[in-house]
Amino acid sequence: MDSDGFTTGGDAYPDGPAADDSFQIRSVAVLGLGLIGGSVARDLATRGVRVLAWDRDEHAVRDAEVRGIARPLAWNDPHPADPPIDVVLLALPVLAEKELLPRVADRFPRARLITDAGSTQRSVVALAERLGIGARFVGSHPLAGDHRSGWAASRTGLFAHARVFLSPAPSAGPDAMGLAEALWTALGGRTEPVDAAEHDRRVAWTSHLPQLVSSALGGSLAGEGIARAELGPGGRDTTRLAGSSPALWTDVALDNADEIVPALRAAEDRLRALRLAIAAGGAERVRGLLDEARRWHHQAP
Amino acid sequence: MDSDGFTTGGDAYPDGPAADDSFQIRSVAVLGLGLIGGSVARDLATRGVRVLAWDRDEHAVRDAEVRGIARPLAWNDPHPADPPIDVVLLALPVLAEKELLPRVADRFPRARLITDAGSTQRSVVALAERLGIGARFVGSHPLAGDHRSGWAASRTGLFAHARVFLSPAPSAGPDAMGLAEALWTALGGRTEPVDAAEHDRRVAWTSHLPQLVSSALGGSLAGEGIARAELGPGGRDTTRLAGSSPALWTDVALDNADEIVPALRAAEDRLRALRLAIAAGGAERVRGLLDEARRWHHQAP
Numbered sequence: 001m002d003s004d005g006f007t008t009g010g011d012a013y014p015d016g017p018a019a020d021d022s023f024q025i026r027s028v029a030v031l032g033l034g035l036i037g038g039s040v041a042r043d044l045a046t047r048g049v050r051v052l053a054w055d056r057d058e059h060a061v062r063d064a065e066v067r068g069i070a071r072p073l074a075w076n077d078p079h080p081a082d083p084p085i086d087v088v089l090l091a092l093p094v095l096a097e098k099e100l101l102p103r104v105a106d107r108f109p110r111a112r113l114i115t116d117a118g119s120t121q122r123s124v125v126a127l128a129e130r131l132g133i134g135a136r137f138v139g140s141h142p143l144a145g146d147h148r149s150g151w152a153a154s155r156t157g158l159f160a161h162a163r164v165f166l167s168p169a170p171s172a173g174p175d176a177m178g179l180a181e182a183l184w185t186a187l188g189g190r191t192e193p194v195d196a197a198e199h200d201r202r203v204a205w206t207s208h209l210p211q212l213v214s215s216a217l218g219g220s221l222a223g224e225g226i227a228r229a230e231l232g233p234g235g236r237d238t239t240r241l242a243g244s245s246p247a248l249w250t251d252v253a254l255d256n257a258d259e260i261v262p263a264l265r266a267a268e269d270r271l272r273a274l275r276l277a278i279a280a281g282g283a284e285r286v287r288g289l290l291d292e293a294r295r296w297h298h299q300a301p
Numbered sequence: 302m303d304s305d306g307f308t309t310g311g312d313a314y315p316d317g318p319a320a321d322d323s324f325q326i327r328s329v330a331v332l333g334l335g336l337i338g339g340s341v342a343r344d345l346a347t348r349g350v351r352v353l354a355w356d357r358d359e360h361a362v363r364d365a366e367v368r369g370i371a372r373p374l375a376w377n378d379p380h381p382a383d384p385p386i387d388v389v390l391l392a393l394p395v396l397a398e399k400e401l402l403p404r405v406a407d408r409f410p411r412a413r414l415i416t417d418a419g420s421t422q423r424s425v426v427a428l429a430e431r432l433g434i435g436a437r438f439v440g441s442h443p444l445a446g447d448h449r450s451g452w453a454a455s456r457t458g459l460f461a462h463a464r465v466f467l468s469p470a471p472s473a474g475p476d477a478m479g480l481a482e483a484l485w486t487a488l489g490g491r492t493e494p495v496d497a498a499e500h501d502r503r504v505a506w507t508s509h510l511p512q513l514v515s516s517a518l519g520g521s522l523a524g525e526g527i528a529r530a531e532l533g534p535g536g537r538d539t540t541r542l543a544g545s546s547p548a549l550w551t552d553v554a555l556d557n558a559d560e561i562v563p564a565l566r567a568a569e570d571r572l573r574a575l576r577l578a579i580a581a582g583g584a585e586r587v588r589g590l591l592d593e594a595r596r597w598h599h600q601a602p
Contacts, residue, residue, distance in 0.1 A: 293519030
């Protein structure tokens with residue numbers, strides 16, 4: 001990463017990649033203290049960053065305050081926190097994020113980076129441009145999801161070695177992009193820039209499709225009255241994602257519908273092909289379908 | 302388990318459930334040295350049982366001999382091994398098992414138990430009755446599969462705490478059933494008797510459906526040119542089973558086709574319902590489908 005434009009942040013990050021004085025994030029507003037936002041807040045607090053937090057669940061905010069992780073964000077304070085917030089992180093389901101973004105644009109006019117932790121990027125990046133904050137907006141998508149969710153599931157170290165996709169708004173400047181890279185790198189992530197549209201196409205297949213297939217399988221078993229405890233280790237792995245947050249994934253699915261629908265259709269087609277081949281006793285066809293999946297599974301990364 | 306009919310097997314099983322002198326399996330023929338058969342052979346050898354082994358892969362048999370685990374089974378020996386074989390285990394894909402079973406019936410007329418390690422039971426149990434060996438036949442299905450396969454993947458302790466379904470042939474006697482329970486219990490498994498037809502119906506949902514859904518998902522991603530390395534932890538879990546043996550699962554799918562086809566159709570229906578709801582922007586419907594799967598995932602066992 002180019003460290004141009006970075007000033008020293010002192011020695012608050014003794015063991016991170018930022019220990020070379022190139023890190024300058026001193027204060028972060030975290031909106032949403034769920035698994036992702038809560039874990040970011042915990043990591044940043046450990047590193048000495050001043051964290052202001054908001055969540056619609058006041059208990060989470062109070063707990064974060066009691067633990068010395070964050071102070072409550074005073075939305076209605078006419079004199080915003082001093083020193084000003086460097087980075088605003090919206091760690092909310094995508095529809096809630098889009099509802100909140102206009103207010104964030106008003107409230108943090110001097111924040112140098114506004115970012116998120118979303119599973120989809122196109123619609124958010126487009127909204128940021130429309131709100132006139134594109135120059136300071138970089139969408140983030142850390143691949144650190146979990147079927148557990150909420151503040152109680154958040155923890156330090158969640159982003160160690162995690163891939164983090166960064167989708168800058170078209171007008172985003174190098175300062176915002178550099179801060180986004182610095183933020184996630186300091187948390188242990190490995191950032192990868194990717195255009196928002198390409199991001200959404202790719203994650204429809206790599207993330208959203210497995211999630212929805214796992215949920216469809218879980219729903220099928222629920223409909224048949226088969227308990228998850230009856231499954232072997234393989235079946236439990238295949239249905240692990242079915243435990244994910246329905247609210248979160250409903251937002252993702254609707255926000256990325258145009259990319260997800262063809263992916264779901266492809267999975268249906270494969271299931272149907274397997275079913276028809278099995279019903280017809282077509283051993284070669286069944287083996288061919290299974291073999292294609294196995295070769296895919298075994299291919300070198 | 303009723304221990305009637307059991308004689309002492311000496312002290313060859315110092316730490317197993319059989320240390321109460323109720324175990325009497327002294328010699329076992331293992332046909333098929335894959336993950337399951339190889340692991341059974343290793344465990345039995347550790348416990349001092351005499352193991353004769355056959356596999357179409359002569360290298361596996363030689364390797365088992367070199368390691369002192371098993372001696373090669375001499376199929377064509379006119380004077381079969383002395384002392385006679387107590388138990389014959391067919392650990393082969395189900396179609397290969399059915400091809401071999403007539404020869405096994407001829408070759409081991411005095412074996413007190415003929416069993417297997419199959420994912421399906423109805424057709425095998427029916428064949429055993431037709432061959433006149435039903436009184437000595439108990440189908441076994443240890444839930445200890447793995448996406449790895451073959452002799453190289455086999456290991457001691459594979460069956461520790463594993464559920465093992467036992468489906469006796471209709472005419473199977475208590476001696477055969479007792480030996481099957483003793484065999485798997487000595488290997489650390491927890492046996493559960495289940496009628497063969499009920500077994501096949503249940504595993505179509507608990508085991509075969511997750512396998513085929515995982516393969517269909519892997520095939521979809523292969524078709525789109527998405528590498529497995531691009532997936533997050535959740536996606537990798539969901540596609541883990543796609544790495545399973547195509548030959549083994551082709552046999553299973555065709556052997557249990559009548560139970561598997563409706564299960565596959567149910568999964569297709571769920572995927573289609575999700576796709577249509579997402580395409581229509583139906584948030585409530587999408588959330589309802591995801592929520593049913595999540596409640597199923599979270600239900601107490």
